[in-house]
Amino acid sequence: MVNQKFRLILVDDHPAMRESIAAAVADFYPRRLDVVAQCGDGLSAVEQAKKHGPDLVLLDLGLPGKNGLQALAEICSACPATRLIVFSMHDDQAHVVDAIRAGADDYLFKGQMGAKEVVDHVAHWLERESEKPDRVRGHVFSALRGLAVDRVARGLPSLTETEIRVLGLAGFRGLSMKEIAKELSGSERTIRKHLENTYEKLGARNQAHAVCLAIKLGILSAESAELEEENG
Numbered sequence: 001m002v003n004q005k006f007r008l009i010l011v012d013d014h015p016a017m018r019e020s021i022a023a024a025v026a027d028f029y030p031r032r033l034d035v036v037a038q039c040g041d042g043l044s045a046v047e048q049a050k051k052h053g054p055d056l057v058l059l060d061l062g063l064p065g066k067n068g069l070q071a072l073a074e075i076c077s078a079c080p081a082t083r084l085i086v087f088s089m090h091d092d093q094a095h096v097v098d099a100i101r102a103g104a105d106d107y108l109f110k111g112q113m114g115a116k117e118v119v120d121h122v123a124h125w126l127e128r129e130s131e132k133p134d135r136v137r138g139h140v141f142s143a144l145r146g147l148a149v150d151r152v153a154r155g156l157p158s159l160t161e162t163e164i165r166v167l168g169l170a171g172f173r174g175l176s177m178k179e180i181a182k183e184l185s186g187s188e189r190t191i192r193k194h195l196e197n198t199y200e201k202l203g204a205r206n207q208a209h210a211v212c213l214a215i216k217l218g219i220l221s222a223e224s225a226e227l228e229e230e231n232g
Contacts, residue, residue: 107212
């Protein structure tokens with residue numbers, strides 16, 4: 001995969017945002033990334049994805065006409081090998097959960113990243129995925145290591161109730177390890193160990209990735225997020 005050039009489609013209703021990301025691609029990764037199309041609405045995004053079959057679509061959620069969630073779902077269905085990363089100004093859990101359910105593979109916040117940082121993330125993310133012979137299935141099966149047995153019926157390792165609770169408190173309520181330890185009447189060392197075990201079982205790189213995978217796999221849900229907020 002050393003010489004592979006990844007094809008991208010950029011979807012955002014703000015031309016300046018699309019152009020700044022395209023410029024960062026041209027400046028820093030001209031031999032690794034290729035922007036094959038830019039779109040300002042969801043309908044065009046779906047059409048261009050079907051036309052080009054890109055390696056990745058980077059898209060906003062707030063699109064005119066066919067919104068980002070609808071476009072995500074349609075691209076996911078029509079182009080199963082295409083990876084989908086949301087780049088949105090919405091940083092609340094509801095939007096993240098909805099995007100993951102619609103088919104997003106990752107979620108980035110506009111308020112936290114500039115064009116160069118986004119392009120760096122995309123390039124490195126695609127490089128990691130390309131190391132697997134089957135990117136889609138490789139991603140899914142690495143995540144299945146954390147599924148409960150009753151969801152897969154294959155004897156795969158599962159998250160304990162405490163591990164799920166700790167992940168929910170960290171991901172949905174944003175509690176620190178010290179705060180979680182107080183909430184569960186435990187020690188910070190124990191909470192850290194629960195999180196480490198959870199990352200290993202899910203094949204996750206960090207807390208945000210673990211939460212995304214857990215939501216996508218049905219281990220955590222919007223309902224559990226609401227319950228954690230009520231309990232908080």
